[in-house]
Amino acid sequence: MDQTLRSDSRAADDRLAPLYAEHAAILTARFEDALEAAGLDGVCIFSGRELTVARDDSTYPFKAEPYFKAWVPLTRAPGSVIAFRPGERPSLIYLQPEDFWHAPPADPAGFWVEHFDVTLARSEQDVRRALTALDGRLGAIGDPAGAADLFASVDDRALLNPLDFARARKSAYEVECLAGASAMAARGHLAAAQAFLGGATEFELHQHFCTAAGQRESELPYNAIVALDRHAAVLHYQHLAMEPPERGASFLIDAGTQKSGYASDVTRTWSRHAGEFRDLIASMESLQQTICGEVRGGVDFVALNERAHELLAGVLAEHGIVKCGAAEAHARGLTRVFLPHGLGHLLGLQVHDAGGRQAEPAGGERPAPPEHPYLRLTRTLETDFVVTIEPGLYFIPSLLRTMAAPDRAGVDWDAVERLLPYGGIRIEDDVVVQAGGCRNLTREAFATA
DSSP states (O other), rough: HHHHHHHOOOOHHHHHHHHHHHHHHHHHHHHOOOHHHHHEEEEEEOOOOOOOTSSSSSSOOOOOHHHHHHHHHOOSTTTTTEEEEESSSSEEEEOOOOOOSSSSOOOSSSSGGGEEEEEEEHHHHHHHHHHHHHOEEEEEEEGGGGGGGOOSSSSOHHHHHHHHHHHTBOOOHHHHHHHHHHHHHHHHHHHHHHHHTTTTTTTHHHHHHHHTTOOOOGGSSSEEEEEEEGGGGGGTOOOOOOOOOOOOOOOEEEEEEETTEEEOEEEEEESSSSSSHHHHHHHHHHHHHHHHOOOOOTHHHHHHHHHHHHHHHHHHHHSHHHHOOHHHHHHTTTTTHHHOOOOOOOOSSSOOOTTTTTTTTEEEEEOOTSSTTTTOOBBBBOBBBBBEEOEEEEOOOOHHHTTTHHTTTBOHHHHHHHHGGEEEEOBBBEEETTTTTTEHHHHHHHHOO
């Protein structure tokens, strides 16, 4: 990590310290209510285990349990446990094995440590002994591994449902973490965009992103989508081609970072040349910013998703991709082939954060509407929700081929054939919902990167 990134990290920690005490108080209240609903005296939150590849001694990249990260900003502390009981100071059982094969986790340090009783454990047996000393009817969240027998329940929905539902509302501490992740991602995106103009391969573009963002690939909250040309039509394109692209005319990058366990999720689309596709990107940029401007507390996200399709119909008509007018294209559902995914989702401890379709704290689901089955967020927006706004426009051969004859007649196939080689467009920002609008973390980050 270069000196600039280190300085930014220290400054971010200084901002987080005074916010953490309020965040811990919010978590305490939420967990107390959830434990009462579940009939439990306390809960142990397991960070998770390092999983070994079958018939090998190497491990998969470690991903910490979200509720463990909610309490402590530790993303690389496998085998550790947080114990929480109402009315008591939370404790951290911190696994720090003595091992000459691997570097052990560093000593617990930072603004959060003073809020915990910390017990150092040198082995998994030490962790179990510490857990055995706890009394009362306890639940477990995460993977308790060989200690499941010590708990009355593991991942009990009666405990998790109210926690997941409340998780949509972010504390000031969480928003600051998310803003930090956005800042790192913006640096990576700008570096990748510059490398694209220089003719880099997908593999090289990914390296530029990681270097500028200051995170190795295994630290990213999700596998980055780095797609040149037609690859941009694959929504979760998973490869990194090492050979130069045949055209290299368009570039879609969907890549985020994490700060203290909280994720950013950012997408940008670029065109090498002026012309029809670059003009289409500009129209989608305007559409996306219009939708961001309509985000506020009290807005039904299902309705906002439909609003995005209404605006997309206008883009399709304006650029001659459909032959009919915008109102008819929307009414006939022509936009669904060009935008098959939902407008966005909750963001936080996970990229697709929990509770997006949850109807109430006790559980239940408000399903996505049949015409938009992949919509991940069906709740009414509330102040302090953090969501992504990510409309897209894609030319996906498999979907275009399945259009019914009456719908096919409404499409200008010459325009589609011209645009197919570019793959598609997605523009994605992370926004904090406010009573009268939203705070756009992504645009702030790009403005200062």
